[in-house]
Amino acid sequence: MSQIPTTKRAPAATDADETAVRKAIASTSRPPRANALSTAITFGWRGMLKVKHVPEQLLDVTITPVMFVLMFTYLFGGAIAGSTGAYLDYILPGILVMSVLFVTVYSGVALNTDLTKGVVDRFRSLPIWRSSPLVGSLLGDSVRYVLAGTVIISVGVIMGYRPGAGVPGAVSALGLVVVFAFGLSWVFTTLGLLLRSPNAVMNAGFMGIFPVTFLSNVFVDPTTLPPILEGFVNVNPVSTLATASRGLMEGNAEAGDIVIVLAVAAALTLVFAPLTTRLYRRG
Amino acid sequence: MTTNSALAIEATGLVKAFGDTTAVDGIDLAVRRGSVYGMLGPNGAGKTTTIRMLATLIRPDAGTALVLGHDIVKASDEVRGAVSLTGQLASVDEDLTGRENLILIGRLLGLKRQAAKTRATELLEAFGLSDAGGKLVKNYSGGMRRRLDIAASIVVTPELMFLDEPTTGLDPRSRNQVWGIIRALVAGGTTILLCTQYLEEADQLADGIAVIDHGRVIAEGTPSQLKASVGSGALRVRLLDPEQRPLAEQVLDREFGDIILEPDPAALSASCSDADRAAKAIAELARSGVRIANFSLSQPSLDEVFLALTGHPAEEVPSDDPVEEEQPT
Numbered sequence: 060m061s062q063i064p065t066t067k068r069a070p071a072a073t074d075a076d077e078t079a080v081r082k083a084i085a086s087t088s089r090p091p092r093a094n095a096l097s098t099a100i101t102f103g104w105r106g107m108l109k110v111k112h113v114p115e116q117l118l119d120v121t122i123t124p125v126m127f128v129l130m131f132t133y134l135f136g137g138a139i140a141g142s143t144g145a146y147l148d149y150i151l152p153g154i155l156v157m158s159v160l161f162v163t164v165y166s167g168v169a170l171n172t173d174l175t176k177g178v179v180d181r182f183r184s185l186p187i188w189r190s191s192p193l194v195g196s197l198l199g200d201s202v203r204y205v206l207a208g209t210v211i212i213s214v215g216v217i218m219g220y221r222p223g224a225g226v227p228g229a230v231s232a233l234g235l236v237v238v239f240a241f242g243l244s245w246v247f248t249t250l251g252l253l254l255r256s257p258n259a260v261m262n263a264g265f266m267g268i269f270p271v272t273f274l275s276n277v278f279v280d281p282t283t284l285p286p287i288l289e290g291f292v293n294v295n296p297v298s299t300l301a302t303a304s305r306g307l308m309e310g311n312a313e314a315g316d317i318v319i320v321l322a323v324a325a326a327l328t329l330v331f332a333p334l335t336t337r338l339y340r341r342g
Numbered sequence: 343m344t345t346n347s348a349l350a351i352e353a354t355g356l357v358k359a360f361g362d363t364t365a366v367d368g369i370d371l372a373v374r375r376g377s378v379y380g381m382l383g384p385n386g387a388g389k390t391t392t393i394r395m396l397a398t399l400i401r402p403d404a405g406t407a408l409v410l411g412h413d414i415v416k417a418s419d420e421v422r423g424a425v426s427l428t429g430q431l432a433s434v435d436e437d438l439t440g441r442e443n444l445i446l447i448g449r450l451l452g453l454k455r456q457a458a459k460t461r462a463t464e465l466l467e468a469f470g471l472s473d474a475g476g477k478l479v480k481n482y483s484g485g486m487r488r489r490l491d492i493a494a495s496i497v498v499t500p501e502l503m504f505l506d507e508p509t510t511g512l513d514p515r516s517r518n519q520v521w522g523i524i525r526a527l528v529a530g531g532t533t534i535l536l537c538t539q540y541l542e543e544a545d546q547l548a549d550g551i552a553v554i555d556h557g558r559v560i561a562e563g564t565p566s567q568l569k570a571s572v573g574s575g576a577l578r579v580r581l582l583d584p585e586q587r588p589l590a591e592q593v594l595d596r597e598f599g600d601i602i603l604e605p606d607p608a609a610l611s612a613s614c615s616d617a618d619r620a621a622k623a624i625a626e627l628a629r630s631g632v633r634i635a636n637f638s639l640s641q642p643s644l645d646e647v648f649l650a651l652t653g654h655p656a657e658e659v660p661s662d663d664p665v666e667e668e669q670p671t
Contacts (some may be wrong), residue, residue, distance in 0.1 A: 177431030
């Protein structure tokens, strides 16, 4: 009986098949380069996939604000504003601001986590606009900001919150908050590139974001505060943002506030986006 | 612009320091197009840093290099357009599935959505990952991850591929698979610069080898030249019955001389690099009634290469900067 000759490395069904590999190599020609916008969007898509595969990371950042809404409204609402309903009208746009700004810290954490993995080396070695991984992940993060904000507004509505300007009011308030968050997240991506570990970014980030959000008019009317604190709260851009989102929700926003919010977001982007990009390219 | 079209890599005097540590200290390389060139050296010798410079991830402090005719500093974008990198830490995204990883790279390289999907399917099939395509990469075995990593590097076939220790930490079967893939790439005309700690790997795959130590090229040549300069490997025999070792020693001594009795009371070895002589010796042992548990004919290890070339064994240089230096995966 004659034996069928076998190769030394007989591949099983699940192994790489050299012939197929050869064919796979031969079958491509190099496509024209992807433009900056398309690569940024692709990185945004990558961010979305991560939310899909690891939805817990979204839970972390939405549960805390939801707890805040519930606790502050029912615990302090009566004492601060006379009734829980009245306080909810005041606090909900503020909590919206707070919860979305909390999520921005995670942009820095995610970037820092990325850097500890080899995949960044591959991105850096691709013929693409070198800032597209950054811009793309922030675009993807913006979707997370929208999700976090929507959760808060929904919780508010369930609790009886009715924005005076209706759905358009809520949408425009959310939009403004997300634009501001996009600007602020560059601060945390810079931090993400400077610090050693994701945990360090998280700690430093919340050390900054906690005072900035609490020392604002998010929870209480600043006129009740000691003068020095009141002075700080009034110049804190987070206060302006909270005031502007209350205004948009109620349909009586002041154009000046909106301009200030957009200007601060633009300024943060102008300073920290180039800084982030430089640090990222430096490797 | 192109000084020598026959060369894929032409590097002169590359230097890179991190703080006080000079990782690469004047490396010259000349790699022919279509060949596999091996850089052989221990951890911390400067291999990864050299690759990272050539792949334009970091800038050299001194020296110049042309990759496919493009200057790595002045025309880094052109270099990135023609090479691909498979890093030592697997360069794939652990939080995505294998398929998503390949689509991601395809889209970034300019493939249309549908083309990227088709290509991903094709590559998953070719690399034996069809079943695992929908699973998150963090659940992959080391071998699967490596294959995906290489697949990601050829979503669009590169002219030159950097492979940084592609088989470190893999079991022999996965290692053979990766070697098979590398051979297929070479047959397809891709030039490969391969970093490795294993002489055997360089010997199996490379046309030319540079031995790197402390950021310098300390020897260069074909695998056989290198092995010839190093001397022989060893035949190692392990007996079923330790009592028979003196007898086995006698028999082997007739063939080779220089028998080493190993700490294992059932094992002994002799310096030998000729397979025929080894086979003859094993047959002699059997004829004399020595019962053998197993035997192996091994090539000189990296340590022996280093000992022969430098007079000191390959030592691991502790690195200051864990991101820039070699780390075992």
